[in-house]
Amino acid sequence: MKKVFADAQAALDGLVFDGMTVMAGGFGLCGIPENSIAALHKAGVKDLTVISNNCGVDGFGLGVLLDAKQIKKMVSSYVGENKEFERQFLSGELELEFNPQGTLAERIRAGGAGIPGFFTKTGVGTLIAEGKEHREFDGETYIMETGLKADISIVKAWKADPEGNLVFRKTARNFNPMMATAGKVTVAEVEEVVELGSLDPDEIHTPGIFVQRLFVGSFEKRIEQRTIREREVA
Amino acid sequence: MAWTRDEMAARAAQELEDGFYVNLGIGIPTLVANHIAEDIDVTLQSENGMLGMGPFPYDDEVDPDLINAGKQTITELRRTSYFSSADSFAMIRGGHIDLSILGAMEISETGDIANWMIPGKLVKGMGGAMDLVAGVKRVVVIMDHANKKGEPKLLKECSLPLTGQACVHRIITTLGVFDVVEGGLNLIELAPGATLELVAEQTEAKYTVADNLIAHEAA
Numbered sequence: 001m002k003k004v005f006a007d008a009q010a011a012l013d014g015l016v017f018d019g020m021t022v023m024a025g026g027f028g029l030c031g032i033p034e035n036s037i038a039a040l041h042k043a044g045v046k047d048l049t050v051i052s053n054n055c056g057v058d059g060f061g062l063g064v065l066l067d068a069k070q071i072k073k074m075v076s077s078y079v080g081e082n083k084e085f086e087r088q089f090l091s092g093e094l095e096l097e098f099n100p101q102g103t104l105a106e107r108i109r110a111g112g113a114g115i116p117g118f119f120t121k122t123g124v125g126t127l128i129a130e131g132k133e134h135r136e137f138d139g140e141t142y143i144m145e146t147g148l149k150a151d152i153s154i155v156k157a158w159k160a161d162p163e164g165n166l167v168f169r170k171t172a173r174n175f176n177p178m179m180a181t182a183g184k185v186t187v188a189e190v191e192e193v194v195e196l197g198s199l200d201p202d203e204i205h206t207p208g209i210f211v212q213r214l215f216v217g218s219f220e221k222r223i224e225q226r227t228i229r230e231r232e233v234a
Numbered sequence: 235m236a237w238t239r240d241e242m243a244a245r246a247a248q249e250l251e252d253g254f255y256v257n258l259g260i261g262i263p264t265l266v267a268n269h270i271a272e273d274i275d276v277t278l279q280s281e282n283g284m285l286g287m288g289p290f291p292y293d294d295e296v297d298p299d300l301i302n303a304g305k306q307t308i309t310e311l312r313r314t315s316y317f318s319s320a321d322s323f324a325m326i327r328g329g330h331i332d333l334s335i336l337g338a339m340e341i342s343e344t345g346d347i348a349n350w351m352i353p354g355k356l357v358k359g360m361g362g363a364m365d366l367v368a369g370v371k372r373v374v375v376i377m378d379h380a381n382k383k384g385e386p387k388l389l390k391e392c393s394l395p396l397t398g399q400a401c402v403h404r405i406i407t408t409l410g411v412f413d414v415v416e417g418g419l420n421l422i423e424l425a426p427g428a429t430l431e432l433v434a435e436q437t438e439a440k441y442t443v444a445d446n447l448i449a450h451e452a453a
Contacts, residue, residue, distance in 0.1 A: 027282040027319070028305040030298065053319070080358030081305075090356070098357070101281065102323030102365030109320040121368040122327060125346075125399030128364065158299075170316050172299040174283050177318040205318075221298035227306040229290045 003164045003214055004193055008039035011187050011213045015152055016045045019072075023108065023150040023179040024052040024062060028081070028224050031172030032061050035189045035217035036154035041065055051075040051108070051148060053101060053175055055085050060222055069093070075148070077101035081224065100128060103145050105178060111147035112181025112210075119144055153183025156217075157206070160190040161197075164211030165204045173205065180210040189217035236408040237425040242376045244269040245406050245423075246335050249374050250276050257281060257326065257366060259336035260304040262376050266335055277313065279331055281362040283322045286314035303362065326362065327369035334370040336363065338377045338402075340392040343439035345402040345414035347375065348394035360397060367398030379407035379436050386438040388412070388419065409433050412441060420444055426452040 005011035022040070026032030037056075040048070041064050048071050055074055056063035065071050066084050073095035079085055088094035099107065100122045110118055119142035123129050133144040155176040158169035166188055168176060180186045188211045237245065239262050247269035250256060257279045258266055267289075270276055278287040280302040287302060288309035295309060302308045325331055338349040347367055350360040367373050381387055388405065405412045410433060411423035419441035421433060430443065 027303075028301065030282070030301045030305070076359060078359035078361040086356055098359050100360055100364035101319070101362040102327050102369070105319035105323050106327075120327065122365045124368065126364060126396045127351075128360075168316075170297065170299040170310070171280070171283050171301055173316055173318055175319045178320050223296070223298050223307060224301070224305040225307065226296060227290045227308075228293050228296060231292055 003208075003212065004162050005213055005215045007215055008035040008189065008217065009042065011215045012036060012039050012043065015185055015187070016040065016043050018045055019047045020045065020151040021049040021051065021149075023153040023183055024050060025153075025155040025174065025176035025179045026061070027053055027171065027174035029057065029061050029222050031156050031168070031174050031176055032056070033154040033156045033189050034061070034219055035215070036187055037062060037064060041068055041070065044070070046070050047072040049073040049075065051150060053077050053104060055079045055082055057081045057224065058083050066094075073097065075099060075104070077104050098128075103128075105175060107145055107148040108175065108178040108182045111149040112178060115147050117144050117146045148182060150179070150183045151185070153179040153186040155180045155186060155188050157188050157190045159192050159194055159199065160188060160211070160214050161194055161199050161208070163196065164188065164208030164214055165199055166190070166206035166211060167199060167203065168205050177206050180206045185212045186210055187212070188214040190214060191219065192216065236379075236428050240265055241425075242406050242408065245411065246374060246376050247271065249333060249335070249404070250274060251332075252276075254332040255279055255285070255325075255330065257331050257334045257370065259334070259363070259366070261337045263335040263337060264304065279322070279325060280308070281319075281322050281326060281366070283317050283319055284310075284314065285317070285325075286311045288314070323362070323365055326365050329369055329371055331370045333372045333374065334366045335374045335376060336366065338375045338387070340387050340389055340394050341375055341377070341402055341405055341439070342389055342392045343418045343441070345400045346392050347373075347397045347402050348392040349397050351395045353395065363397050367401040373402050374404045374406065375402050376406045379409040384436070386436055388437045388439040388441075390438055390440065409436065418442065421447065423447070424449045426450045
């Protein structure tokens with residue numbers, strides 16, 4: 001089965017529908033599937049539930065879908081970088097479910113691994129624990145969290161081979177590997193598709209079984225906080 | 235009089251021990267990295283998926299694929315490893331990180347911490363804070379002793395929604411250093427220029443004063 005597609009539009013063809021749940025990789029603007037987000041925007045799908053650690057910034061990343069009012073609900077851990085998000089949330093147009101970042105990562109990992117629920121100490125005694133099952137293990141209290149799945153996962157990797165084996169680069173890995181496992185269909189966008197056999201099998205981060213479609217994208221890679229130090233002048 | 239933010243960060247840096255794996259929160263805790271003693275070896279973890287965080291890059295080294303949890307551009311070291319968010323929080327939630335240094339809005343006398351949400355104001359989210367306070371072996375907080383209105387931030391009970399319950403071990407404020415002990419807080423150090431009277435005036439939480447209280451002199 002051919003996994004390599006020409007572009008985002010071709011790779012997403014036949015997969016998108018109104019009301020679907022989308023997992024989108026990335027941390028801030030680092031390692032986000034820019035091309036698939038743009039294609040979802042162009043496709044005009046509405047009422048999306050988007051599971052992603054953040055929600056982009058105004059006019060970039062998931063912010064594009066927000067601006068076009070395509071998102072019904074966000075499942076995130078931190079969303080502070082976005083004025084349009086604030087406006088839609090305060091006006092009641094947008095639903096929001098906060099998850100502690102580690103809980104979000106583990107819920108996605110669990111969903112992809114066929115684990116429907118797990119117990120964690122994170123959030124015990126906080127608003128997050130309200131309405132959740134509590135259980136003691138070795139004298140300590142834990143709360144139950146459930147696994148997450150998606151109709152489609154859109155992820156960004158550095159390199160892929162035609163089998164869908166993926167290699168990520170630096171901190172652009174973040175949520176992408178777990179999300180690749182938790183989508184009914186996973187679409188990966190990459191900077192380069194290399195020849196079969198040229199990736200070292202010992203250094204593949206995501207095995208191709210988790211990736212159904214892939215394409216080479218073009219990436220702006222916008223930087224949120226450009227922080228530098230000055231060279232000391234001798 | 236009292237400690238500045240940078241002086242609090244310098245005091246917090248004394249909490250680091252040789253061989254520690256440490257996660258520094260966003261804001262003042264980030265400054266702690268500038269004060270790490272040269273004779274100890276500490277590895278900084280960034281919860282977006284990096285162990286062995288280096289300094290900010292020079293202008294020509296900036297890499298959009300390399301950021302810290304505050305979304306700032308950063309550099310790698312020879313020891314650096316990268317991993318997924320799930321592995322990162324396995325480190326944090328699995329008790330593999332020795333120390334977390336965080337900011338806070340309120341701390342209770344039992345070591346509860348509130349630092350993510352003010353009802354009625356826009357909530358940005360807890361990010362990794364709830365995981366850090368629940369999973370890291372030791373939690374140290376750096377914060378102003380009182381808020382902008384001059385009201386205490388060390389309280390009997392937190393008024394804001396909690397980030398974690400009974401999880402803070404030590405608090406470094408503009409006025410001094412407190413440990414969370416059985417029955418309340420214990421004042422162990424006084425910042426230069428701070429007095430016991432000033433601390434009493436600006437603290438609601440129940441606390442005792444250590445017998446061997448260290449009163450720091452102005453540098």
